[in-house]
Every structure is written in C-alpha cells, then in structure tokens.
Amino acid sequence: MSGAAVAARPAGGRAFTWAAAAVLAALVAGAVFAPVLSPAPFDRLDLVGTLEGPSARHPLGQDRLGRDVLAGILYGGRVSLTVGLAVVGVSLVAGTLVGFAAGYAGGWVDEVVMRVVDVLLAFPGILLAIALAGVLGPDLGNLILALSVLGWVGFARLVRGEVRSLRHREFVTAARVLGAGPARLAWRHILPGLAGPLAVQATFAVASTILAESSLSFLGLGPQDVPTWGGLLSQGVDYLLFAPHLALFPGLAIMATVLGINVLGDRLRDRLDPRSAGRGGAV
Amino acid sequence: MIRRRLLTLVPTVLGVVTLVFAFVHLVPGDPVDVMLGETARPADRAALRAELGLDRPLWAQYTAYLGGVARGDLGRSIAYRRPVAELVASRLPATLELAGWSLVVALAIAVPVGVLAAVRRDTGFDRGSLVASLLGVSMPNFWLGPLLVLAFAVHLRWLPVSGRDGWSSVVLPAITLGTGLAAILARMLRAGLVEVLDAEYLRAARARGVGEAKVVWVHALRNGCLPVVTLLGLQLGSLFSGAVITEAVFAWPGVGTLLLRAIQGRDYPLVQGCVLVISLGYVLANLLADLVHRWLDPVQGVTDGK
Numbered sequence: 001m002s003g004a005a006v007a008a009r010p011a012g013g014r015a016f017t018w019a020a021a022a023v024l025a026a027l028v029a030g031a032v033f034a035p036v037l038s039p040a041p042f043d044r045l046d047l048v049g050t051l052e053g054p055s056a057r058h059p060l061g062q063d064r065l066g067r068d069v070l071a072g073i074l075y076g077g078r079v080s081l082t083v084g085l086a087v088v089g090v091s092l093v094a095g096t097l098v099g100f101a102a103g104y105a106g107g108w109v110d111e112v113v114m115r116v117v118d119v120l121l122a123f124p125g126i127l128l129a130i131a132l133a134g135v136l137g138p139d140l141g142n143l144i145l146a147l148s149v150l151g152w153v154g155f156a157r158l159v160r161g162e163v164r165s166l167r168h169r170e171f172v173t174a175a176r177v178l179g180a181g182p183a184r185l186a187w188r189h190i191l192p193g194l195a196g197p198l199a200v201q202a203t204f205a206v207a208s209t210i211l212a213e214s215s216l217s218f219l220g221l222g223p224q225d226v227p228t229w230g231g232l233l234s235q236g237v238d239y240l241l242f243a244p245h246l247a248l249f250p251g252l253a254i255m256a257t258v259l260g261i262n263v264l265g266d267r268l269r270d271r272l273d274p275r276s277a278g279r280g281g282a283v
Numbered sequence: 284m285i286r287r288r289l290l291t292l293v294p295t296v297l298g299v300v301t302l303v304f305a306f307v308h309l310v311p312g313d314p315v316d317v318m319l320g321e322t323a324r325p326a327d328r329a330a331l332r333a334e335l336g337l338d339r340p341l342w343a344q345y346t347a348y349l350g351g352v353a354r355g356d357l358g359r360s361i362a363y364r365r366p367v368a369e370l371v372a373s374r375l376p377a378t379l380e381l382a383g384w385s386l387v388v389a390l391a392i393a394v395p396v397g398v399l400a401a402v403r404r405d406t407g408f409d410r411g412s413l414v415a416s417l418l419g420v421s422m423p424n425f426w427l428g429p430l431l432v433l434a435f436a437v438h439l440r441w442l443p444v445s446g447r448d449g450w451s452s453v454v455l456p457a458i459t460l461g462t463g464l465a466a467i468l469a470r471m472l473r474a475g476l477v478e479v480l481d482a483e484y485l486r487a488a489r490a491r492g493v494g495e496a497k498v499v500w501v502h503a504l505r506n507g508c509l510p511v512v513t514l515l516g517l518q519l520g521s522l523f524s525g526a527v528i529t530e531a532v533f534a535w536p537g538v539g540t541l542l543l544r545a546i547q548g549r550d551y552p553l554v555q556g557c558v559l560v561i562s563l564g565y566v567l568a569n570l571l572a573d574l575v576h577r578w579l580d581p582v583q584g585v586t587d588g589k
Contacts, residue, residue: 138307
C-alpha cells in the first residue's frame, strides 16, 4: 500500500508544478500578445543581420533572412495553441457523442464504431495525420482536420467504456424508469461523473496534439504563410553548424509547452482520481 | 484463441486498405491536375488517368485496388516509374534496422531504470526517473536529433551527421527514436513491478531463501512485464511514426523518407504504398506482442477476470 501512495506525490515536488504552470502561462501570454511583445514584425527582413546570434535588439537572434526569431516563436505559439485547442475541442465533442451513442445503443452501432476505432488505431501514431495532411495540402484547416480524424478516438473509448459500465447501474435504471430519455440520461446522470477523466484526457491531448502539430510543421505539412515552431526548427536544422540558436529556441518552446501541459495533466489526474495515482502511471 | 485473434484482423486490415485507397479521392480537385499541373498536355493527362484507373467507376477502382494489394501489387510510382512494392521493399531494411536498434536502446534504458525505480520506490532515484521520463515524452525527436548531432557529430566528431553508412550511422538515429519509448516503458515497467513486488508468491520465494536479486529480476520481472508487453505492441506505433520524422532528421534512406518525398512530389500511389506497408507492419507487430503475452501468461483467461 505504501508503494501506491508514493506516486501520488508530485514528481519534483510542488515547485516543479508551479514552474511548469509559470512557463506555460508565459508562453500563452506570448502567443496572445505576440504583436505587442515582438521586437520586430516577423516578416521584416534584415539582410545585414542574417543568421546573427542573440543580441540586445534580437534577444533570440535572427534567421537566414534576418527575421527576428523571438517574433517567430511568439507568432508560432499562436498556431500551436490554435491547433491544440481546436483539435481537442472538436475531438472532445465528437468523441463524447460517438462514445455515448456506441455505449448506450450497444448492438450493431457499438460494433460499427469499434471497428472504425480499430481501423484508425491500426495506423501507427501520427502516420495517418502525416498522410492526410500530405494529401490535403499544407494549410491550417487541413492540419486541424488531419489531427482530429484520430483525436476523437481516445475520448470515444473513454466515454463508451464508462457508459457501458453505468448503463445497468441502479441510479441510471431508476432515472430511465422515471422517464429520462437518452439525452437527459447522458447530460444529467452519466456525463457529470465523466467530467474529471475527460478533463484529464483533454489536457494530455492538448500536449500530444501540439507535439503532433509541431511534427507535421517540421515535415513541411503545416501552414506555410505563418511561422510555426516546427517550421522554424526545420529551417534551423539546415544551419545547425553556423547558427545553432535557430534550432535551439523553437525546440525549447515546443518542449516547454508540452512538458508544462503534461505536468499539469499529471497533477490534475492525481487530484481528480487518487486511484490512478496508485498505478504510478504518470507518463 | 489465436485463431479468433487472427480473425479480428480481417476487418481491420480491410478497413486500413479501404482508407488508404480513399487517399487519392481526398485530394482537393482533380488528382491528375494536381500531379501533372494544369498546363500538362491532354494526352498525358488521359494517360495518367488511365494508368491510375481514375477513368473507371469507383467500385471497379476499389476492387482492382483490393485485388492488387492481395497480390502484392501496390501500383506504379509516378515519379520513379517503378512498381511501388519494389520501391518500398528496397527501403524497408533501413527502416527495420532503425526501428530494431531503437527498440534495443529503449529496452536497455527502460528495464534497469524501471526495475530500480520500483525497487527503490519513493527515493530520489524514483522521483528523478519520473521527471526524466516526463522530459523524455515531451521532447520532440526532431529536436533531440539535431541536439545530438550538434554534440556528437559536429563538436565531438564521434559519429556521422546523417545518412546510412556503417554501424556508427545508426547510433544517433536509434538514440533519438528510442528515448521517447524508453521513457514510457520505464514508467509502465515500474508500475507493473510495484504491483507484484509485495505479492505473496514473492514473499514465499524470499522465505524459501531465494536471493532478493533473483526475486526481482527473475520472479517479479516475468509477471511485472506482462502489461508492458501488450502496451509495448501499442507503443510501437510511436516508434513507427517517429521513424518517419527521425529518418527525415538524419536523411536515413528508409520508408519514412520515401513517404515524405512522395508527399512532396504528389506521387499518390507511392504515398499509399508507404502508408499501407508501415500500417500493416504495425498491425503485425501488435499481433506478435499479443502472442508473446499469451506465451508469457498461459492462464491469461483466469487472471484477466480479476
């Protein structure tokens, strides 16, 4: 039992959680106030300052066209946050609806949904998103679509499992006998209990979506008209020898964001579901 | 049991092939226009349309595609003018080599770390390993790769920057791809071991005078790694799709770089072939993990019910 209680203690302690939250807040603020905070507009070229390292005027240096890297990262954060929130929002709603329908209706509806889930999960990791974004063309909307195609699956499985286990519990049967329809059952009796696990899953999903978005942008499958963290990093890799700061800072932004969200997700899970803490499965 | 597991593969594989078939029809606009450009000669366009079978009804295209896949015929690449199956097969050994070594790296890190974290739970080592694994899963491998290149190839000059030439060229890509998996596996292994370490059969073994090392590494590990084997199969997905990105970072001549070049060149038959082969490989790897799980735990049906 003592072993079970251990994992509930936050990794690295409370300070670690606060540090993660602070870094995350700074990155979000940076993205929101990018136009105000940027030392120079990102599209301003400066052919004298190409590949220059960090300086007073350009705290994170300049890229191959002399553009300000800090501005690129601030604006790139907008893409990552937009994609992260949009994909998880769409996935959360769609996954909950589908999962509820499958778990509640059972029978062939459930069978069809689970077969579709099996097929989507047969594509490893983000391969399907890579292929879809590649086929649809590099664009913000296509990126969100490509990542949402797989995104809903996790939510659907969570809701379906819970609905199936609750469907025949007494309080649900009682509500049904009293005349509650499926919508009311879902909204009033089943979903409230699921809010916690869904919130935890959504938090982790934002982190993994941002990681996936950066990966796709790195591969050249993200939006082309605005800076993205993955895109900046990909350009930086070409100048690794002469200007390592170009690859360093965008990567740091991605990792700090993903790590920050994962740490908060961990903490949220420990708080909402002490049982899971015993499983030690922080990662 | 095994036969039933194999039967469940049929609809999944069929679904994968169907979705991959649909790729060409998801292309916005006319795929022939997209591939050849709008200035292409009508004769060339008609020829490509016929070659891809796009002039036939959808149903005929679908059955032809299914039949082709069943025979191992994945169509012809537009850019390379060669059979897709042949191109993918020529790149497959490089990807398997990368994935294999990455798995070795992942296990070499995860097993000792996971076991030590479980045995010394609630110590600095345990918490340190949790922080390290959080870092590991949050580190994009398209960032870790360049950082490793900077340190070990550019500054120290120990290892090549990129390409596939000799054993030393696989080291950095394998570490890049393996660490993320190691982070996840170490935590799962720790969790699995913590659950069994206090079990009665282990206390019995200790009472019989079995040494603690043998208790942990032989008795506990065998049971503690059961959930890990199944999850390892699923986690191979991150290895397979991560291979695409890692191959891009290191210019590794595998299926991943082939896929990316196909996407850039709008070579849709080649895109389909690469995605199909990687996905079916993943499905097979999962099947294998299931079979290993059954072999390790013959009474699965009983223990599952608890």
